Amino acid sequence: MYQYDEIDQTMVDERVAQFRDQVARRLTGEISEDEFKPLRLQNGLYLQLHAYMLRIAIPYGTLSSHQLRGLAQIGCKYDRGWGHFTTRQNLQYNWIKLEDTADALADLAKIQMHAIQTSGNCIRNTTTDQFAGAAHDEIEDPRVWCEIIRQWSTFHPEFSFLPRKFKIAVTGSPNDRAAVRVHDIGLRMHKNAAGEVGFEVIVGGGLGRTPFIGKTIRDFLPKQDLLSYLEAILRVYNQFGRRDNIYKARIKILVHELGIDTVREKVEAEWQATKDGALKLPQEAIDQIAAQFAPPPYEKLQGGINADYANAFRTDFEFGLWARRNTFKHKQPGYSIVTISLKKEGEAPGDAKAEQMNAVADIADRYSFGEIRVTHEQNLVLPHVRQADLPAVFKALKAYDLATPNVGLASDIIACPGLDYCALANARSIPVAQQIALRFKNWERAHDVGELKIKISGCINACGHHHVGHIGILGVDKAGEEFYQLTLGGSADDQAAIGDLIGPSLNATDTVDAIDTLVETYLRIRKDSDERFLDTYRRVGLAPFKEAVYVAA
Amino acid sequence: MSLLKNGHIVGEDAFQLVADDATVPASGAVLITYARWQAEKDQLSGRNSPLGISLPNNLDVLDFGPEAERFDLIVLSFPKFSDGRAYSQARLLRERFGYKGELRATGHVLQDQLWHMQRSGFDAFEIPREDAAEAFAKASRSFTNVYQPTGDGRVSALKQRLAAARKKEAAE
Numbered sequence: 001m002y003q004y005d006e007i008d009q010t011m012v013d014e015r016v017a018q019f020r021d022q023v024a025r026r027l028t029g030e031i032s033e034d035e036f037k038p039l040r041l042q043n044g045l046y047l048q049l050h051a052y053m054l055r056i057a058i059p060y061g062t063l064s065s066h067q068l069r070g071l072a073q074i075g076c077k078y079d080r081g082w083g084h085f086t087t088r089q090n091l092q093y094n095w096i097k098l099e100d101t102a103d104a105l106a107d108l109a110k111i112q113m114h115a116i117q118t119s120g121n122c123i124r125n126t127t128t129d130q131f132a133g134a135a136h137d138e139i140e141d142p143r144v145w146c147e148i149i150r151q152w153s154t155f156h157p158e159f160s161f162l163p164r165k166f167k168i169a170v171t172g173s174p175n176d177r178a179a180v181r182v183h184d185i186g187l188r189m190h191k192n193a194a195g196e197v198g199f200e201v202i203v204g205g206g207l208g209r210t211p212f213i214g215k216t217i218r219d220f221l222p223k224q225d226l227l228s229y230l231e232a233i234l235r236v237y238n239q240f241g242r243r244d245n246i247y248k249a250r251i252k253i254l255v256h257e258l259g260i261d262t263v264r265e266k267v268e269a270e271w272q273a274t275k276d277g278a279l280k281l282p283q284e285a286i287d288q289i290a291a292q293f294a295p296p297p298y299e300k301l302q303g304g305i306n307a308d309y310a311n312a313f314r315t316d317f318e319f320g321l322w323a324r325r326n327t328f329k330h331k332q333p334g335y336s337i338v339t340i341s342l343k344k345e346g347e348a349p350g351d352a353k354a355e356q357m358n359a360v361a362d363i364a365d366r367y368s369f370g371e372i373r374v375t376h377e378q379n380l381v382l383p384h385v386r387q388a389d390l391p392a393v394f395k396a397l398k399a400y401d402l403a404t405p406n407v408g409l410a411s412d413i414i415a416c417p418g419l420d421y422c423a424l425a426n427a428r429s430i431p432v433a434q435q436i437a438l439r440f441k442n443w444e445r446a447h448d449v450g451e452l453k454i455k456i457s458g459c460i461n462a463c464g465h466h467h468v469g470h471i472g473i474l475g476v477d478k479a480g481e482e483f484y485q486l487t488l489g490g491s492a493d494d495q496a497a498i499g500d501l502i503g504p505s506l507n508a509t510d511t512v513d514a515i516d517t518l519v520e521t522y523l524r525i526r527k528d529s530d531e532r533f534l535d536t537y538r539r540v541g542l543a544p545f546k547e548a549v550y551v552a553a
Numbered sequence: 554m555s556l557l558k559n560g561h562i563v564g565e566d567a568f569q570l571v572a573d574d575a576t577v578p579a580s581g582a583v584l585i586t587y588a589r590w591q592a593e594k595d596q597l598s599g600r601n602s603p604l605g606i607s608l609p610n611n612l613d614v615l616d617f618g619p620e621a622e623r624f625d626l627i628v629l630s631f632p633k634f635s636d637g638r639a640y641s642q643a644r645l646l647r648e649r650f651g652y653k654g655e656l657r658a659t660g661h662v663l664q665d666q667l668w669h670m671q672r673s674g675f676d677a678f679e680i681p682r683e684d685a686a687e688a689f690a691k692a693s694r695s696f697t698n699v700y701q702p703t704g705d706g707r708v709s710a711l712k713q714r715l716a717a718a719r720k721k722e723a724a725e
Contacts, residue, residue: 007710038634158644158703161634284718
């Protein structure tokens with residue numbers, strides 16, 4: 001895992017000092033709220049419905065057990081003993097006091113963490129595959145590139161006041177688990193015909209009120225040119241992105257209005273002028289960063305299925321259920337990747353109590369080389385668990401309500417904080433998620449339904465990624481009442497698609513019933529149990545689902 | 554309003570701002586608009602006194618860049634601190650077109666943006682406060698290190714580490 005050196009540590013320490021001074025100048029009235037707002041935002045501090053919210057960056061979703069314990073402690077000291085994991089692999093505290101923020105940031109700096117650029121019109125935390133460095137299907141560990149991007153983008157003098165926020169995601173695997181096609185820039189590592197590894201560069205994807213699937217601006221970018229190419233894109237965007245209307249200010253609108261060919265022309269022209277300059281990455285520099293992501297000291301184990309694991313799988317039904325849903329194939333023989341569901345029925349998606357965070361840290365120390373990941377689907381991951389240890393890990397997680405066997409199932413819902421917390425929301429998200437999850441509490445039904453990604457946003461800003469949910473739910477305000485629009489067929493993977501609107505919006509109760517109806521319809525018309533909800537939808541289209549929901553109602 | 558150059562308050566601006574409808578004096582340092590330059594390029598080119606130009610922040614600076622070296626002062630504007638287009642203009646003028654003259658930031662210039670402006674190549678600032686020099690001095694001390702190379706000559710963290718590793722290797 002990446003460890004700060006003196007340069008990194010000095011940087012975050014100086015940032016804390018700078019913010020402390022800014023807060024002081026705000027409190028004396030030297031700077032106005034209008035001038036203070038972008039400063040606090042670039043330190044992750046939002047003013048929400050009831051209190052300040054502090055958003056902590058978890059760069060590319062990688063945490064050490066030491067850091068997770070620190071986050072738990074900060075959650076106890078400054079919040080109410082909770083943390084909320086978000087779709088951007090970040091952590092939010094929802095009950096922070098303004099006067100405490102500089103101290104909270106100082107505590108974070110002690111565990112090599114920060115809240116830099118977690119908000120504001122700048123380059124945000126770079127996200128990636130939660131299985132990076134462990135997945136059997138990956139070409140290279142994308143975290144090396146995320147860290148290179150993290151450093152380049154931190155306090156970038158030219159790109160701190162962009163037209164709008166800017167999000168970059170990287171996948172090192174052909175099976176995209178990082179949703180790269182719905183980011184401002186998506187980077188997909190792949191091999192070219194000569195066998196060299198580089199990036200497909202995708203630009204102009206995004207959700208929000210005008211969703212777009214990103215377009216490929218360059219098929220193959222050599223690794224050493226990554227930063228100069230990113231800088232070229234950002235420079236074009238900074239100068240030509242719209243600033244007259246915040247809803248049209250993301251790069252996706254620039255790409256849409258100018259067309260990808262014009263944008264490519266401008267970017268390539270800019271890049272030609274800089275590609276052999278100071279941003280060109282020497283191989284030694286790449287190697288230096290890569291060395292920090294060296295694999296942990298795995299035991300040499302046999303491939304195939306471990307006997308203890310197989311035995312537990314046969315004899316312990318609950319364990320088998322969990323292992324089937326919540327583990328993923330590791331690249332190292334004898335190891336597995338474990339996803340810890342933060343979606344127990346009745347809980348708010350992504351919420352974790354301090355004692356749960358501490359428990360996960362302990363389990364990671366014992367069974368996963370002290371490493372934890374945060375997923376954009378608001379779960380946690382133990383990336384390197386010996387197969388033989390899976391039964392013990394299951395037992396340890398279960399003791400803290402962390403062994404819900406529902407990863408990828410209907411109750412594994414992404415939801416934004418919604419009207420319960422957020423000042424922008426039209427409707428609540430969390431109660432709807434909770435009620436849907438309860439409908440799928442019956443494991444037999446949930447597992448029979450299989451993979452089904454339900455995503456809920458409380459408003460058009462789409463923080464819950466509803467556009468790319470197999471079933472998407474969007475909260476709208478209808479004459480002061482909370483209503484919900486349903487979309488079907490969205491997907492954030494390598495075949496990314498924006499969901500189709502099914503019909504008029506429904507109230508909360510009808511929405512939950514409608515999800516049931518959609519699932520029943522799917523079960524009735526699917527070819528067989530291997531055909532996922534999304535596959536069935538792609539095969540038959542909207543009509544049978546629409547009919548079922550609206551005729552029934 | 555204070556005018557700050559290289560960290561020090563300058564009593565009086567050497568450049569006289571000439572409105573588009575006023576006559577440009579035959580001698581003395583003047584500051585003109587981009588529009589005027591476009592219209593009267595031929596007459597103004599031959600002028601023997603220092604010439605400054607203020608560029609709108611929506612100008613594609615690639616179009617102007619080749620002419621930059623003709624000027625002694627270029628003024629870039631921040632209509633609002635949150636409008637960051639002039640950062641790109643500044644870097645392009647300095648790093649692409651090799652502009653060496655005075656590069657001045659005007660408009661909504663705040664202490665907390667001075668660091669970014671300096672790094673982007675600005676060396677002069679119009680700041681609406683008396684203690685501009687102190688604010689500037691404080692802002693320039695914000696960070697000991699930088700992560701990214703710009704034209705300001707600071708060595709990026711990446712290059713620092715590389716140099717340290719090479720030095721270590723050479724010693725071994």
